[in-house]
Amino acid sequence: MQKLVDTGLVMGSPRVFATNRLQIVVPAGNPKGITGLADLRRPGLVVVLCAPAVPCGRYADQALQRAGVGLVPASQEADVKAVVSKVALGEADAGIVYVTEVKAGGVKVQGIVIPDNENVVAGYPIAVLKAAHDGRAAQAFVDFVLSPAGPRVLAGFGFGGP
Amino acid sequence: MSLLAQVRLTRGSLELDVEVAADEGEVVAVLGPNGAGKTSLLRALAGLLPLTEGRITLDGTVLEDPGKNIFVPPEQRPVGMVFQDYLLFPHLSVLENVAFGLRSRRVPAATARARGWLERVGLTDLADVRPAALSGGQAQRVALARALATDPRLLLLDEPLSALDVTTRAETRRDLRRHLATVSGIRLVVTHDPLEAMALADRLMVIEGGRLVQSGRAAEVTARPRSRYVADLVGVNLFRGRARGTQVELETGGALTVADQAQGEVFAVVHPRAVAVFRQRPDGTPRNVWPLRAVDIDLHGDRVRVRLMGVVTIVAEVTPAALADLGLADGLEVWAAVKATEISVYPA
Amino acid sequence: MGRGRQPVPLPIGILAGASAAFFILPLIGLILRAPWAELWPDLTAPESLLALRLSLVASLSATALALILGLPLAWIYARVVFPGRTVLRALTTLPMVLPPVVGGVALLMAFGRRGLLGQVLDAAFGIRLPFTTAGAVLAETFVAMPFLVLTVEAGLRSMDRRYEDAARTLGAGRWTVLRRVTLPLVAPSLFAGAVLCWARALGEFGATITFAGNFPGRTQTLPLAVYLALETRPDAAILLSLVLLVVSLVVLVVLRDRWLGSA
Numbered sequence: 001m002q003k004l005v006d007t008g009l010v011m012g013s014p015r016v017f018a019t020n021r022l023q024i025v026v027p028a029g030n031p032k033g034i035t036g037l038a039d040l041r042r043p044g045l046v047v048v049l050c051a052p053a054v055p056c057g058r059y060a061d062q063a064l065q066r067a068g069v070g071l072v073p074a075s076q077e078a079d080v081k082a083v084v085s086k087v088a089l090g091e092a093d094a095g096i097v098y099v100t101e102v103k104a105g106g107v108k109v110q111g112i113v114i115p116d117n118e119n120v121v122a123g124y125p126i127a128v129l130k131a132a133h134d135g136r137a138a139q140a141f142v143d144f145v146l147s148p149a150g151p152r153v154l155a156g157f158g159f160g161g162p
Numbered sequence: 163m164s165l166l167a168q169v170r171l172t173r174g175s176l177e178l179d180v181e182v183a184a185d186e187g188e189v190v191a192v193l194g195p196n197g198a199g200k201t202s203l204l205r206a207l208a209g210l211l212p213l214t215e216g217r218i219t220l221d222g223t224v225l226e227d228p229g230k231n232i233f234v235p236p237e238q239r240p241v242g243m244v245f246q247d248y249l250l251f252p253h254l255s256v257l258e259n260v261a262f263g264l265r266s267r268r269v270p271a272a273t274a275r276a277r278g279w280l281e282r283v284g285l286t287d288l289a290d291v292r293p294a295a296l297s298g299g300q301a302q303r304v305a306l307a308r309a310l311a312t313d314p315r316l317l318l319l320d321e322p323l324s325a326l327d328v329t330t331r332a333e334t335r336r337d338l339r340r341h342l343a344t345v346s347g348i349r350l351v352v353t354h355d356p357l358e359a360m361a362l363a364d365r366l367m368v369i370e371g372g373r374l375v376q377s378g379r380a381a382e383v384t385a386r387p388r389s390r391y392v393a394d395l396v397g398v399n400l401f402r403g404r405a406r407g408t409q410v411e412l413e414t415g416g417a418l419t420v421a422d423q424a425q426g427e428v429f430a431v432v433h434p435r436a437v438a439v440f441r442q443r444p445d446g447t448p449r450n451v452w453p454l455r456a457v458d459i460d461l462h463g464d465r466v467r468v469r470l471m472g473v474v475t476i477v478a479e480v481t482p483a484a485l486a487d488l489g490l491a492d493g494l495e496v497w498a499a500v501k502a503t504e505i506s507v508y509p510a
Numbered sequence: 511m512g513r514g515r516q517p518v519p520l521p522i523g524i525l526a527g528a529s530a531a532f533f534i535l536p537l538i539g540l541i542l543r544a545p546w547a548e549l550w551p552d553l554t555a556p557e558s559l560l561a562l563r564l565s566l567v568a569s570l571s572a573t574a575l576a577l578i579l580g581l582p583l584a585w586i587y588a589r590v591v592f593p594g595r596t597v598l599r600a601l602t603t604l605p606m607v608l609p610p611v612v613g614g615v616a617l618l619m620a621f622g623r624r625g626l627l628g629q630v631l632d633a634a635f636g637i638r639l640p641f642t643t644a645g646a647v648l649a650e651t652f653v654a655m656p657f658l659v660l661t662v663e664a665g666l667r668s669m670d671r672r673y674e675d676a677a678r679t680l681g682a683g684r685w686t687v688l689r690r691v692t693l694p695l696v697a698p699s700l701f702a703g704a705v706l707c708w709a710r711a712l713g714e715f716g717a718t719i720t721f722a723g724n725f726p727g728r729t730q731t732l733p734l735a736v737y738l739a740l741e742t743r744p745d746a747a748i749l750l751s752l753v754l755l756v757v758s759l760v761v762l763v764v765l766r767d768r769w770l771g772s773a
Contacts, residue, residue, distance in 0.1 A: 076723075076730075076738075086723075089618060091640050243679040245672065253695065262680050
């Protein structure tokens with residue numbers, strides 16, 4: 001979004017319409033008894049993260065830094081869904097992903113909460129583009145998303161409010 | 163030292179059932195039409211084709227006996243083989259080819275011995291050449307040297323000259339005869355060329371349809387053929403029939419009057435030269451006279467062979483001049499005559 | 511056009527030209543868009559060198575493994591008739607047509623921590639294959655070996671087996687025949703198969719990332735590095751792609767005569 005703003009393609013300024021937080025994802029039943037980020041350093045534990053090039057990976061690194069946990073993962077997956085799959089398949093013992101991904105992961109996985117002081121909040125901005133085909137419809141959609149109806153829909157997936 | 167083999171096997175549509183017996187120092191030619199089983203026989207003796215039944219004994223050692231579960235694999239049999247296409251290993255030099263058997267059997271000084279064999283076949287200069295660069299005759303000599311280098315008790319040659327052109331063949335045949343003569347052990351040569359068979363071998367075996375049809379000295383076999391195949395090879399007319407005194411009733415119909423008395427099942431041979439052809443019914447001594455039709459006229463060197471069909475089917479040989487005189491042509495009605503004394507009869 | 515040679519029919523020429531363009535244009539696009547100025551710094555950056563070295567080591571190891579496992583298989587397919595041969599052959603050729611990621615998942619089911627064999631390896635020997643270089647080699651072998659097996663099998667089938675007969679009559683036992691006659695005669699197919707296998711292993715992505723994961727220096731081969739670089743350093747991605755392309759091109763050019771000539 002910043003790139004778009006910088007090149008002047010955006011009408012007005014972007015507004016955040018939803019937020020997401022990180023969670024530790026573990027196999028259902030939490031077989032290794034993970035309670036927090038510090039536990040991820042346990043020897044012999046197989047932890048997978050998103051690759052640093054991917055936003056989720058950047059945030060995970062930030063969270064780990066805030067918690068003072070130095071972690072070398074077994075793998076840096078190309079996207080967040082892959083992290084969840086590996087945990088769900090039992091190939092990894094834990095991973096760091098968004099809350100929404102843990103929810104989407106279904107019965108095979110569960111999430112371990114990361115306290116706010118360590119956690120990273122990711123904001124999702126929305127804006128209308130100057131070059132929009134149908135500017136009025138675009139603005140109407142943005143207004144809908146920013147209205148109370150928006151967060152209500154998104155909360156079902158695990159997103160937080162703006 | 164001898165070979166005694168009863169070979170019985172089935173390969174596709176061929177059922178082979180042949181008995182082979184040969185003594186040390188013998189060269190035996192195996193003659194027969196394509197598909198008769200000659201190559202299969204050689205492969206069986208070499209161990210490349212397992213027997214269904216029978217036994218192969220060489221120098222008193224049983225090489226194979228399915229009944230007693232005995233099978234000596236090819237690499238352990240004292241048998242050497244020269245293949246029809248020579249099958250020289252293309253990735254090895256001539257010298258390496260000849261030395262191959264020696265190395266495989268771990269004979270010391272393999273290279274030196276191989277050079278010795280190359281010298282014997284007169285190819286020392288080609289030692290480091292690849293087989294692809296050899297002429298047909300040269301390749302044949304290398305293949306022979308390669309097979310002989312391991313000193314086999316039984317040497318099998320599968321159509322050793324058939325891959326050569328006509329001129330090379332005659333010369334190579336003489337060389338081959340010379341080389342074969344210097345080798346001890348039993349030599350079995352497969353060929354479809356009767357000339358080759360007679361030039362190289364002491365004894366002939368004729369195989370047709372997987373069965374041994376005739377066996378004996380070359381002169382015998384060619385003088386008294388016992389099958390159409392041999393008769394055609396030799397170039398004579400062969401009849402089969404029942405003899406009663408001097409009359410032979412042919413199984414294909416008609417009869418022959420012969421000079422020698424005989425009884426029972428017989429073969430009768432008439433050389434095409436002995437068949438005289440007339441425009442009119444001849445008057446004279448020949449006892450065998452038939453009206454026939456000329457159906458096939460073939461030039462054979464400076465002679466003409468005419469196939470005549472009617473109450474008997476017989477091939478006559480005449481000169482081109484006679485052909486012209488008679489105005490012989492396809493479909494012409496003629497009379498053929500054969501003197502009884504020209505017919506040779508022997509028991510079937 | 512040489513004397514006596516027929517001119518190319520127009521429709522064929524046009525289609526062939528379009529076909530060639532289809533393959534050449536991406537390569538030209540890459541070459542034109544590549545940031546040549548940053549060629550040296552990008553290529554010699556630690557991540558790039560690490561990925562390149564790992565790719566070479568893994569692909570060569572995979573080829574070696576494919577030779578050891580694949581040659582006996584090719585020999586059996588070419589020489590031995592047994593019930594179920596057709597099915598087995600199809601199964602071992604499957605990785606060629608499977609989407610690589612599917613192959614990776616299948617490998618997890620067999621060799622993963624909770625896989626059929628993986629469990630045993632972990633419990634009995636403490637051996638774990640996912641997330642390791644060995645795992646990457648395994649994934650590459652899985653997808654690339656069929657190329658080797660098929661090529662070598664074709665070579666064995668087309669070889670004149672009578673050479674082996676000749677060798678046996680000369681006194682060579684089965685091992686000697688294999689060593690001194692069979693293998694030298696199929697050497698061209700062997701070489702072609704090994705090179706094809708290596709090229710495929712070098713370019714493998716889906717099965718590797720699914721089974722072995724991605725970690726610089728351990729499992730991040732060049733294709734994985736390219737994919738991830740696309741997110742943040744597209745220029746570097748283009749350069750790394752060119753490296754892979756050039757290597758593969760050289761391999762194919764060298765193989766052209768053998769591949770189209772023999773087997």
